[in-house]
Amino acid sequence: MAECVRARSTSGHPEGPYRATDSMHALARETFEGVDTLDKLFRHAVSKFKDTPCLGTRELLSCETEVQPGGKVFKKLVLGEYKWKTYEDVDREVGYLGSGLAALGQRSRSSIAIFCETCAEWMITAQTCFRYNYPLVTLYATLGEDAVAFGLNQCGATHLITSKELLETKLKDVLAQVSGLKHVIYAGSGSVCLSDYPQSLSVHSIQEVMDLGAKPDNLSSEVESPSPSDLAVVMYTSGSTGRPKGVMMQHCNLIAGMAGQCQRIPGLGPQDTYIGYLPLAHVLELTAEMSCLSHGCRVGYSTPHTLSDQSSKIKRGSKGDCSVLRPTLIAAVPEIMDRIYKNVMAKVGEKSALQRTLFTLGYRYKLQQVACGADTPICNKLLFKRVSLLLGGAVRLMLCGGAPLSADTQRFINICFSPIAIGYGLTETCGAGTISDFSDHTTGRVGAPLICSEIKLRDWPEGGYTSQDKPHPRGEILIGGPNVATGYYGSEDEEEGGEFWVDEAGQRWFCTGDVGEVHPDGCLQIVDRKKDLVKLQAGEYVSLGRVESALKNSPLIDNVCAYASSNQNYIIAFIVPNQKHLTELANRNGIEGEWEELCNNSVLEQEVLKAIKEVSTTNRLQRSEVPTKVRLSSEVWTPETGLVTDAFKLKRKELQRHYIRDIERLYGAK
Numbered sequence: 001m002a003e004c005v006r007a008r009s010t011s012g013h014p015e016g017p018y019r020a021t022d023s024m025h026a027l028a029r030e031t032f033e034g035v036d037t038l039d040k041l042f043r044h045a046v047s048k049f050k051d052t053p054c055l056g057t058r059e060l061l062s063c064e065t066e067v068q069p070g071g072k073v074f075k076k077l078v079l080g081e082y083k084w085k086t087y088e089d090v091d092r093e094v095g096y097l098g099s100g101l102a103a104l105g106q107r108s109r110s111s112i113a114i115f116c117e118t119c120a121e122w123m124i125t126a127q128t129c130f131r132y133n134y135p136l137v138t139l140y141a142t143l144g145e146d147a148v149a150f151g152l153n154q155c156g157a158t159h160l161i162t163s164k165e166l167l168e169t170k171l172k173d174v175l176a177q178v179s180g181l182k183h184v185i186y187a188g189s190g191s192v193c194l195s196d197y198p199q200s201l202s203v204h205s206i207q208e209v210m211d212l213g214a215k216p217d218n219l220s221s222e223v224e225s226p227s228p229s230d231l232a233v234v235m236y237t238s239g240s241t242g243r244p245k246g247v248m249m250q251h252c253n254l255i256a257g258m259a260g261q262c263q264r265i266p267g268l269g270p271q272d273t274y275i276g277y278l279p280l281a282h283v284l285e286l287t288a289e290m291s292c293l294s295h296g297c298r299v300g301y302s303t304p305h306t307l308s309d310q311s312s313k314i315k316r317g318s319k320g321d322c323s324v325l326r327p328t329l330i331a332a333v334p335e336i337m338d339r340i341y342k343n344v345m346a347k348v349g350e351k352s353a354l355q356r357t358l359f360t361l362g363y364r365y366k367l368q369q370v371a372c373g374a375d376t377p378i379c380n381k382l383l384f385k386r387v388s389l390l391l392g393g394a395v396r397l398m399l400c401g402g403a404p405l406s407a408d409t410q411r412f413i414n415i416c417f418s419p420i421a422i423g424y425g426l427t428e429t430c431g432a433g434t435i436s437d438f439s440d441h442t443t444g445r446v447g448a449p450l451i452c453s454e455i456k457l458r459d460w461p462e463g464g465y466t467s468q469d470k471p472h473p474r475g476e477i478l479i480g481g482p483n484v485a486t487g488y489y490g491s492e493d494e495e496e497g498g499e500f501w502v503d504e505a506g507q508r509w510f511c512t513g514d515v516g517e518v519h520p521d522g523c524l525q526i527v528d529r530k531k532d533l534v535k536l537q538a539g540e541y542v543s544l545g546r547v548e549s550a551l552k553n554s555p556l557i558d559n560v561c562a563y564a565s566s567n568q569n570y571i572i573a574f575i576v577p578n579q580k581h582l583t584e585l586a587n588r589n590g591i592e593g594e595w596e597e598l599c600n601n602s603v604l605e606q607e608v609l610k611a612i613k614e615v616s617t618t619n620r621l622q623r624s625e626v627p628t629k630v631r632l633s634s635e636v637w638t639p640e641t642g643l644v645t646d647a648f649k650l651k652r653k654e655l656q657r658h659y660i661r662d663i664e665r666l667y668g669a670k
Contacts, residue, residue: 006437006448007455007522014473016456017480018522022263023451027481029252031259031294036228037251038130041258041294046091049296052270053084055120056300058324064315076315082300082325085120093124093210098132098223100213104183104202106159108133108224111234113157115139115148115166118280119301121187121206123289125161126280130251133226137234137246138281140646141166142639147244149177151236154490155246156180161206164188172196185209228252234489235283237427237645246489247427257430257483258291260450264421264435265329265397270296273394275327277302279646283431284401284423288331300325304336308390310343326392333402334409335559335648338552341409344387344416345555346580359383366415371441387416397438399423401431402647404526404549407443414441422446424526425479428499428510429453432483434524445525453481455524456509457516463533463541465515474527477516484508531652534564534571540624542571547627548650550619556581556611559637559644561655562627563663572666573627574659575608576636582608599632608632631662 007018019027030036035044059080066076085093106112112134116122129136137155139148141163148170152160157180162171164186175181176198186192187206194203212218226232232251236244262268274292276299278285289299302321305313309320348359362383366376380388388395398413401423413420424446425433434455436447449455457475459466467473480503487500499511515528532545547562551573559576579595585607586598598604608630616626637643643654656663 005521007518010454013467014518015458015467015475016518017454018449018456018518018524019454020449020451021522027256027453028259028263028451029256029482031255031262036255037226037230038127038232038254038290039133039226039251041255041290042091042094042127042130045294045296046087049087049270051086051088052296053298054087054090054293055123056082056084056298056325057120058082058301058306058321066315075313077306077313078315078318079306079321079324084298087296090124090127094127094131095219096210096213097124097128097206098134098213099218100209100211101128101134101159101185102132103212103215103218104159104204104209106132106134109135109230111135111137111155111157112159112161113137113139113152113155114161114281115141115143115152115171116161116163116187116280117141117166117303118276118278118285119163119187121161121163122280123276123293123299125206126286126290130226130232131223133224133230135231135234137236138286139236139244140279140281140639141170142279142646143236143244144642145170145174147236149174150243151246152178152181155234158182160184162186164190164192167192167203168196175201226251228255231486233286235281235286235427245491248486248489249430250486253430253483253485254287254290256452256481257425257432257450258287258294260432260452260483261287261423261435262291262295263451264437264447265291265399266438268292268295268297268329270298272297272328272396273325274299274329274331275302275307275322275325276300277304277307277321278331278333282402282646283425283427284331284333284647287431288399292329297329300327310390322390322392326394328394328396329398330391330395331399331401333647334400334405335403335644337400337405337409337413339558340390341412342555342558342578344390344412363415367411370414373439384416388418391417397421399435401425403649404444404545406549406552408553410443411441424524426510426512428485428512429479429481430483430485432481433479436523440523442523445519445523447524448522449524450483452483453479455479455516455518457518458511460515460530463515463528463530465528469517472517472519474515474517476530477512477514477524477526478509479512480507480509482508484510535566536564536571536624537567537569538624540622542625544571544652547571547573547621547625550621550625551575551612551615551627553619554611554615556585556608557615561650561652563652563656563659565663565667568667570628571625572629572631572663573612574631574633574655574662576633577608582632596634599634605630605632629666631659631666 009016061080062078064076066074139151167186184203233249234246236246314320362379395418398420419438421436423435425431434447456478465474513530517525517527528543544562548560551560558578561574564571639646
C-alpha cells in the first residue's frame with residue numbers, strides 16, 4: 001500500500017519549507033469565514049448554540065481532613081454533580097463583567113492580568129477581555145512570588161483577576177511589590193480581610209463586579225470591539241530557564257492557530273464534552289478550550305487532584321470528575337499520561353498469573369489489529385473496559401502535547417483508552433505547529449504541519465544536524481505562519497527577541513531551538529534540543545533529553561534529570577524513584593527505613609544504577625550516554641516546587657541550583 005503523504009516541501013529542497021498537503025497554496029487564517037477575532041468567534045458560537053450547556057463546575061458538598069499513618073493531613077473532597085451555564089448564560093455574564101470592569105475604570109487596549117487556577121471564571125474573564133478589547137495578561141497560578149511580581153510590574157495592569165485562595169496565600173506578599181495596581185477582583189465566595197493588603201488597592205468579588213455591570217447605566221456604555229491586529233493575550237511562560245517572558249499574541253494569531261488545530265480533530269461538535277484541568281495560562285489548554293467552545297462543546301472543569309476516583313483530593317468511595325463528567329475529549333501532558341500508564345500496569349502486575357497473561361495476550365492482539373486499522377470489540381469489553389473507566393469510559397480522542405511522549409505510553413493509551421494524537425507547538429506559535437493524525441499509530445513522531453503553519457529545517461553543523469543527513473533531513477525547526485506571535489512583551493533587546501524574524505514576503509517565523517527530522521510522508525520527529533546538547537571532556541556530544549526519555553521507560557523511575565559538565569567525561573542523573581517499586585526493592589535487599597532514608601541508601605543507589613544500565617541497553621544508548629552516578633530524590637518534582645514548569649518540563653537551571661551539593665559530590669569536588 002502506498003504511503004500517505006501528509007506534507008511536502010514547497011521548494012522541492014530537503015530543508016523545506018514543508019506544508020500540509022491541504023494548504024500547499026495558502027496557509028489557513030480562520031475556521032469560519034469572516035470570524036477573524038476571538039470576540040467574533042465566541043459570538044458566533046453563542047448564536048448557534050444558545051441553550052446548549054457551555055461551562056460546568058461540580059458542587060462542593062463537603063471538605064474533610066484525613067490523617068495518614070505518617071501523621072500527614074490531607075484535604076479530601078466530596079463533590080456533587082456538574083452545574084452548567086449555557087452559552088447564553090456565559091454571554092450574559094461576559095457582558096456584565098465587561099461593563100463592571102469599565103465602571104471600575106478599565107479601558108480598551110489597557111491590560112488586565114489574571115492569576116488564577118483553571119475554572120469557569122477564568123474563561124469568562126478571558127471572553128470578557130476579548131470582547132471589550134482588554135489585552136489579557138496570563139500568569140501561571142504556580143509561578144513563584146518574584147516571577148508574579150515581575151510580570152505584574154512589567155505589564156502595568158491596573159486590574160487583577162485572581163481566586164480567593166490565591167489572594168489569601170500567594171498574593172499577600174506580592175501585592176506590596178507591585179506598583180500601578182488599583183483593583184483586585186477575586187473568584188470565590190465569602191469576604192476577604194482588607195487589612196492584609198495595601199490601602200491603595202480596592203478588593204472586590206467577581207460577583208460584585210458583575211452586579212455593578214448589570215446596572216442599566218453601566219450596561220449602556222459602548223464597547224470598542226477589537227480588530228484582528230489588536231493584542232489579545234500576553235502569556236507569561238513559566239519558562240524552563242531564566243525569568244518569565246510575556247509572549248504577545250494578536251487576535252489573528254490565535255484565530256489562525258485554532259483553525260489549524262480544529263482541522264485535525266474529526267467530528268468536533270456539540271455532542272462532545274471536554275474536561276478542563278490543565279492550567280488555562282498554558283497555551284495548550286487555552287486554545288483547546290476555545291476551540292471546543294467554537295464548535296458548541298461542553299467544557300467541564302476539574303483539577304489534577306480531583307480528576308479520577310483515585311485522585312489525591314477525592315474522598316475514598318466517592319467519584320472523581322471523569323466518572324461524573326464522562327468526557328469524550330481530553331488533552332494532557334506526557335507526565336500525566338505516563339502516570340496513568342504506570343498506575344494501570346502496576347495494578348495489572350498485582351493480578352494472578354492467568355489474568356496477567358490474558359491482559360498481555362489481549363493487548364498484543366489489539367496492537368496488531370489497530371495497526372491494520374481494525375478494532376477488537378470483544379477485547380475492549382472483557383479486558384479494557386475497566387481501564388477506560390478510569391477516565392469515565394466515554395473518551396473518543398486524546399491529544400498530548402508539551403513534551404515528547406514515550407512510545408510505550410502512546411501505544412498503551414491507543415489500546416486501552418482511545419486514539420491519541422501527538423501535538424507540537426510553542427507559546428510563541430500560539431500552540432500550533434504540528435498534530436499527528438489520530439489514525440497514525442507510529443510512535444515518536446508529532447505529525448505533519450497544521451494547515452495554518454509551515455516548517456523549515458535550519459542546518460546546525462556544530463550539533464551534527466543538516467538537511468543533507470541520511471536517511472532523512474534534519475535541522476533546527478523554524479515555524480512560520482499567521483499563528484506566530486509578534487514577539488516578547490517589553491523586549492527591546494535584539495538578542496532576546498532574535499528568535500522571531502520576518503521573511504521577504506512579510507511572514508513571521510519563530511526559531512524553536514528544537515531539532516527535528518522530516519520523514520518521507522512529511523511528518524516531523526523531534527530528535528533533540530539545542531540547549532540539551534552537552535559536549536563531554538572527551539569530545540562526545542550527549543543529548544540530555546534523549547537520555548531522560550530512555551530512562552523513563554524503567555518502572556523504577558518516575559522522573560529524571562540528566563546532568564553533564566563539559567569538564568567531565570561522564571554524566572550523572574537526579575531521579576525521582578517510583579515509591580512502590582523502590583520500596584519493594586528495599587524489602588528484597590533487607591533494607592528498612594522511612595522514604596527519605598531509602599532514597600539516601602547507597603545500596604539502593606547501586607540497584608537503581610543496575611536498572612539504568614538495563615534500560616539503557618534496551619533503548620540503545622551509547623556508553624557515554626549512560627549515567628554512572630545517581631542521586632535519588634525523595635521529593636516529587638511538581639510545578640509548586642519550582643523544579644518543573646506547569647507542563648512538567650524540567651527547569652534545568654533550577655534543578656542544577658537545587659542539587660548543586662550533589663553535583664559537587666558526584667563529580668568528586670572537594
